[in-house]
Each structure stands twice: as C-alpha cells, then as structure tokens.
Amino acid sequence: MSSITKTFPGVKALSDVNLRVRRGEVHALCGENGAGKSTLMKVLSGVHPHGSYEGEIRYAGEECRFRDIRASERRGIVIIHQELALVPQLSIAENVFLGHEPARRGVIDWPETQRRTAALLRRVGLDEHPGTPVADLGVSKQQLVEIAKALAKDVGLLILDEPTAALNDEDSAQLLRLIKGLRNQGITSIVISHKLGEISEVADTVTVLRDGRTVETLALADPGTTEERIIRSMVGRSLDNRFPDRTPRTLPRSTAPALEIRDWTVGHPVDHHRTVVDRASLHVERGEIVGIAGLMGAGRTELAMSVFGRSYGRYLGGTVLRDGSEIRTRTVSEAVGAGIAYVTEDRKQYGLDLQDSVSRNISLASLPRLARRSIVDGHRERLVAEDFRRTMNIRTSSIFEQVGRLSGGNQQKVVLSKWILAGPEVLILDEPTRGVDVGAKYEIYTVIDRLAAEGKAVLMISSELPELLGMCDRVYAMAAGRITGESGRAEADQELLMRLMTHDPAEPADAAPSHDAPDEGPSR
Template sequence: MEQSVILKMNDIGKDFSGVKALDGVSIEVMRGQVHAICGENGAGKSTLMKVLSGVYPAGSFDGSIEFEGKTVSYRNINDSEADGIVIIHQELALSPYLSIAENIFLGNEIAKRGIIDWNKTNREAALLLARVGLAENPATKILELGVGKQQLVEIAKALSKQVKLLILDEPTAALNDEDSAHLLSLIDHLREQGITCIIISHKLKEIKRIANTVTVIRDGKTIETIDMAGEDATEARIIRSMVGRDLNNLFPPRDPKIGEEVLRVENWTVYHPVDTTRKVVDDASFSVKAGEIVGFAGLMGAGRTELAMSLFGRSYGTNISGKVFKNGTEIQMRSVDEAIKNGFAYATEDRKKYGLNLIGDITVNISAAALAKLAKNGVIDKHREYKVADSYRQKMNIKAPSVAAITGKLSGGNQQKVVLSKWIFTGPDVLILDEPTRGIDVGAKYEIYGIINELAAQGKAVVVISSELPELLGLSDRIYAISEGRLTGEVAREDATQEQLMHYMTAGKD
C-alpha cells in the first residue's frame, strides 16, 4: 500500500535577534513511519520541532506547514495537540509531586460537572501504562520513578491525547541501555499501530535500528534526506552530512610548550544522583600536562559535564569511585572548597544558573571563589577587592563602565569573561572550562580563545569541553571523545578530523 505524506514543512526560516537558526528548511514525513532528524548540537533540530508544535507560534517564522493535507497555523502547543501533534522534550515536563495518573491527565482531566472522577482517571491511566509496557500503580508519584519510566509516562500522556504524530527530542539521551532498548521497542510498536514518529537523536546506532528515513540539518539548513532502506544509508554517510563543512572559525596563533603531567584521572566512575543504578561516567581515565589544552568532545547526554562536575569537589553524582593524581600525588576532592585548595577551577556550562550572581556587580562575582585571599581576620578588604576586580576588567577587556556594573546586564561574552576572571583569581593549576563560548558572538569567542591560550602559556593544565567540533580542533592539543559515559577515543591535534571525532562520539556501547 502506498504511504501518504502526513507532514510537510516548507522553506522554514527562524531568526533570533538577527541570527538565523533555520534557513529554508524543508522536510516531508510519511504517515506511519519513524523519521529521524540528525545534526550537530546547535544545527536547528529542536528549533524546527518547536516551530512545528507551536512553541514558536505562526507569524514568528517564515515558510509554511501542512499537516494531513491542510495548511496549519498553530498559535501555541494546545493548537498542535488538538490536531494530534505531541512533542516530548528532552527535559521532561512532569510534575514530580503528582501521581502518574494526575500527570497523564493534567490539563485534560476526566471530570463530570467540575468534579474529577478519580476511579475513571486511574483506570484510564492503567490502560495507557499497559500500552507503553509500564507496570506501575497509577497512584505512584513521579519522583519515585527513574528517568526511563518517566519517559514512558510522557508517552502514555501523549497517547491520552489521541496522538497522530509523536515528536521525541533526544529520547534516550538520559537512559541506560535497558531503558533505551525498551523505548525503541515501544516506538516500533507505535509505528505498527499507525502512529508516526519524529525522533531527534545523536545516537546513530539507534537511528539505523529504528528510522525509516533520516533528514540531516546543518547550520540551520536541510542537507539531505536519506532512505534508510538504501544500501548507501550508512553511519559514515550521516556523519559526513552532519559535519561536512570547512573549519572556518578563526583562532589566535599559538605555539604550545607542553611540560610534565599535572592531572591524571584513573578509572573514574559516577552514578546518577537520582537513578542510582545508572552509570553516567564509566571507568574514565585521562591525563593533562602543563601548558596543554585537552578537548573533550561528546554529544548531548554523553557525560562530559557529569565527568567535570564529579571531579570538581564531587558536585555531581553518587557512588563515585576512581583516583585523581596531581603532579604524581593522589589527592582527594570531596568538596568544592577542597578542589579549589588543590588548585582546581571549573567554569560551568550554565554561567547564568551556576557561574554568576546575576544581581551582583562585577566585583562580588570576581572575588566570590577566593574571598580568603582578600580577607584579614575574617574581614574583606573592600579596597583591595575593588582593585583586583578592576585589574581583571582591564586585563580581560570586560566591556563595562566600571566594576560596579550589574553582571546580569552584561553581554554573554562579557559575562563569560567575568566567570573566567573569578576562577583565574583563585590561582588554579588545572582549569576545566565547560562550553566556554556558548551563546557568545564571534568577536568575543576570539578573545576567549586568546585567554585560554594565555592560560596554557602560563603552564596551566586546561580542559575544554565543547559541543563545537571546529572549536575543539582549533584549540586543543589532544582531544578525548566521550559517548554514553565512556571515553571512546583519544586523538592528537594533527590527526583529528570532524568525521573521526563524530565516529567516536556516536560509538555507543558494543
């Protein structure tokens, strides 16, 4: 039987403050199939799905959407759900203190004359849970479930809305192997029931296993759509489409002078803080030398940030094991304070949430991690604090009239310079920089790269975690790749290519 087209997105364009997130993207999805969308972080995949589902309403983007043969204009997510389009975001939207049944029917309650029929609610929830293979009591609170089961509750919720097109954004990024396999089997089962699925994923082995068709998006543009039944539908071809562009970022010149080993990590293993059965970092071992910039490449959910945070004073994870050596001597970092005292610094990927006091001025932010250096008999020397902050403002070229400027009002690039200033002031020997140029314009990136190079030139051991492969290739002396919590490859700068790194980053577990 010939399959019909259920969805067409035609020439979709979306700007954010003059930056093109989507530039003429077109996709066509067949009814009853699984259509995968692949691309590097920041390629525009999630933005495209938010356009489709009404998160970005009609009128806020260019192009047109046709669903089931009709042109549609969704003003919000309720409009798209009314047509049977349901999106499950990577960050699950469940209320932890409500029951499974309450979450499934939240906003769509089973009620008569304004009174909720709890018996029917729980009965209907149980039927939906059976459809997704989840043998839980509908009265169980969400906070009692692991991430894999929460994902299934989200799908049960979608089924309650008579879903025709189910969009799953990185559905297995936070799942262990068993939960991932169960979820893929469920998607197979939904396809057999005639439900169309769009899946956004970096895990190419899963894509090959589940998808009928793959559309690759790069730099906000459609590159190609691949029929996965074809002989040339290989992982290598998808990788080539995902990364096939010239290295066009500009990097300051650098002549590395690499010394002795400063940091060595052996057999580092970390379990998830809530789902304590799930390994998020799996037996990782690596080293960094003085004056060396070591990059960490990995896709979303690979475990890069979890590795960094767990090392830095065990600020993430549970059941942590492994050894850390500094200059050949084993050290303990059981708290952030102990990590700082051992000469470690960690600039977080989320500077607004974890890296800065946004309502504080530049001065209080720069001094925050090393107040002891400014105190005498427990009292902060305000004059010295000001002088230190102002010296960093000038040295780091922080564009602000004075250090009294409120940090939350600075541009992203200047905020990042404040974060770096804060950690440099602690006098670290090892700096871990997690997404140091996220959300920063090209000019500010160049300045940040210069700062990173200068830190390495001072003999510091620098770790750079980045989602941008060109950035890692342009900065790093060596690059480790991480996939599903495991270090899957190590490449010297002169041997590294985007294709090779992407191969390691999507390797998964055998």
C-alpha cells in the same frame, strides 16, 4: 512544512526550510547544533505561533495555523522536549493527565484517571503504579511517562527531541523498540537525534538541516544512505576519522601522578545505609587522557562530584593527591584552588547561568584573575571572551548574547572555555559531548587532545564506549561504586569494558589491576 523561515533578533534560524513526512513512518531530523532542528519542531508544534514565522504547514492535507501548543495538541501533534516537562512532586497519573483530567460534573474522577494511566503505562512498557511520584523515577522511566502523556492526548504525530541523550545503551534500546512499536500502531514520529547508529536502526527516512536550510532527504533503505553520507550532509565535509589522531604521551613521567585518588568512599546524601562510591582508587599522569566507563548508577558522576569540593553525598574517607602531595578538596573553592576543574554532565543546571551572557559565563570561574582592586575589568573580560569565541569556534552573534539561546554544542564550548580560562592542571570531564553533534564533537575532542598535549591531566567520564576507546590512553571501569578494572589503549575494546562494567565488584576481575597506592587514610 513549506518554505519555513524563522528569524530571531540578529539571527536567521531557519531559511526556506521544507520537510515532508509520510503517515506512519519514523522520520529522523539531523544536523549540527544550531542547524535549526529544534526551532523547526517548535514551529510545527505551536511553540513559535503562526505569525512569528513565514511559510506554510499542512497536516493531513489541511493548512494549520497553530496559535499555541494546545492548538497543535488538539490536532494530535505532541512534542516531547529534551528537557522533560514533568512535575516531580506529582504522581505519574497526575502528570499524564495534567490539564485534561478525566472529570465528572467538574470533579476529577481519580479511579478513572488511575485506570486509564495504568493502561497507558502497560502500552509503553512501564511497570510502575500510577500513584508513584515522578521524582522517584529514573530519567529513562520519566521519558516513558512523557510518551504515555502524549498517548493520552490521542497523538497522531509524535515529535521527540533527543529522546536518548540522557539514557544508557540498555534504556536507549528499550525506547527505540517502543518507537518502532508505536509505528506499528500507526503513529507517525519525528525524531531529532545526533546518534547516527540509532537513526539507522529506527528511522525510515532522514532529513538533514545545515545552517538553517534543508540539505536533503534520504531513505534509510537506500544502500547509498550510509553514516558517512549523513555526516557529510550535516557538516558539509567528510569526517574520515571521528577522533583526532592520538599521539601517545611523550612528556617525561613525573615522580608522582598529576592526580591520584586513594580509597575514596562516599555515602548516599539521604540513605545513610547506602555507599555510592566504595574505596575507589585511580591515577592520571600529566599529558594523559584517562577514561571512566560504567553503566548508569555505577558511581562515576558521584565520584567526580565528590572529589570536586564534595559536591555530592557524604564523605566517608579517602585521599586526593596532586603531584604526590595530599590536597584538600572539601569545598569547590579549595578544589579550584588546588588546580582541579570539573565540567559537569548537566551544563544547564550546574555549568552555566543561562540568563547571563556568553562573556560573563566564560569569566565566571576566573573573576579574581580579571579583577583590578577587586573590581572586574570589563574590557579585559570582553577580550578574553572574544579570544575563546574565536579559538573554540563558539557560534554566536555576539559575546553578549544570552547563553541560554545557544545550541547545546556551543553551550558546551562555553563551559569548557570557562574552565580552561581558570588554568587548571587537572580537568575532570563528565559526558563532555552529551547532546552534541558529530562536527562539534570533533572540535571538542581536538580541544581535549590539545590540553593533554600541553601537559594537563584529563579524567573523562563517558557513556559512549567508542568515545572512550577513541580518546583515552587508559580506561577504568566502575560497577556498583567500585573500580572493577583498568585497561590500556592497546588491549581495550568494547567487549572487555562491558564485561568489567557488569562485573560483580565482590569477585576478582580478569583485567589489569588499577594503580596500587599505600593506604594513608582519609584527609581531614
């Protein structure tokens, strides 16, 4: 790709970008959110058609002018977007061959479709029947279905946009092994990722973009290509510390925790015989950042969503207390009114209105505060949005820009701004830096640290153990819906947390017990 320039109204997303990928290699594409990585790959794959950008694309020695994504797929270039393009109601086989079904005389040959799908599933290491509905699969298995779908199109160049963003460590490792295996089969891959450890493990070469321009291309085999070197190229400065210096809480200890959850129990929304959160108890003091660690399916998000207005599952029992007094959180309005905010892990589905502006999204949870006689004061709303745009460093051309056009990191800052404006005393942050680059992560960490310093109580869920260890004063571990242990900042390490996260809740854990509280029964 030579001298690629792409402009949107008011924004130059790419400026004279160059990318050279060798046949049979895994080439990583890095950069901060908004650097232009996804835009560049959409140009390559025909999502942005020829004529909508300047520059030249040459593939296998020939110039390419793709009019749409089908044209690039006919040449063997297939992109797997961060938001998977699968139809949940259809089977694996129907998804894999959607649009190019094996047919005889215009009639789909289902036995052949099933046979070829089964062969592709074996190739990607997925042990599922081709007739299984995609809705019944977890995210990691759906990712493998997407790769099988790409292989069905005789892929020569596979583009993966943040392929492990929604996966836990074990599933991420399996996917990286698959990418290495595809390389051994002669398939070239371009991987967009913010996880530098994964890039170092799987990639041969890395190209760094910054502010829509090519910074440099580095060979991972070169001893000088360290994570620090890549970070410096990405953000234009060195990040000596990945986390802000965390000063231990100096606020006077209150007589009761800011947030206390006692014996919280939640049933599965469909399977009434299954308990997803089982008598979970924890507490968070004012000025504290407390983490929850756990593997996928441990019940962390289910706990957070059910506490926040019972947004998930069936309430079976338990009590929530604020400053020692029981509060009602039966609805989202009650939870917000009680001073609790929840930053969801899925900002695009639950956190934002992607069709509306940055300004409207920031004010969404605080309309009564911005209203006069039940009418929103538009001038005040704009002033507040501009203030958050500046203090949160939200990179946007205007507060009136559609939030769906922002990068993931800037969308996350909008979600945080929305809940900070609501003035909560307790913030529950569910994967607050998922899909966010290292530079934006540090900015978000600084905001979280500042909120704790102001006396807010922060409960933080993360799948990244270094993040929990770097940010939290204490960390709880969950497994199979139960709290399996608690560890303070001084003694916590990845080995201890992993042991607790994989611990059988029926057996006693060899770590400090969680905060004891008298059993006062469920709230009504």
